[in-house]
Amino acid sequence: MKHERFIEICKENVKLFENERTDIDEKIQIDDVFTVWSCKTLQNSKCLMSTPVKGAYYYEFTLDGDKREIYMVVYKQVVNIHLDKDGDILELNNRG
Secondary structure, eight states: OOHHHHHHHHHHHHHHHHHHOSSOOOOOOGGGOEEEEEEEETTEEEEEEEOSSTTOOEEEEEEETTTTEEEEEEEOOOEEEEEOTTSOEEEEEEOO
8 A cells, every 4th residue: 555545544543533532522634634744665654743723632644554454543642741951851641
């Protein structure tokens, strides 16, 4: 599978998953989904995606080129920690 096709499939799945959520009212289009990072190595691909909607999840996709399977992992922010330049905690915001 070409990397570009992999990205299209991932964006479509983010759109579908986000639009099925009942905890947010805003519906998104495919153009609202953005790629944070992606790479292709040999027959495998990986990407991280999200949307600009407040409360949107973070998505990780992996294409196993040998098995021809795509794995989707969905993350939700649990905590937001503000650190200073030395790594000491300045502020802790629980989002759970």
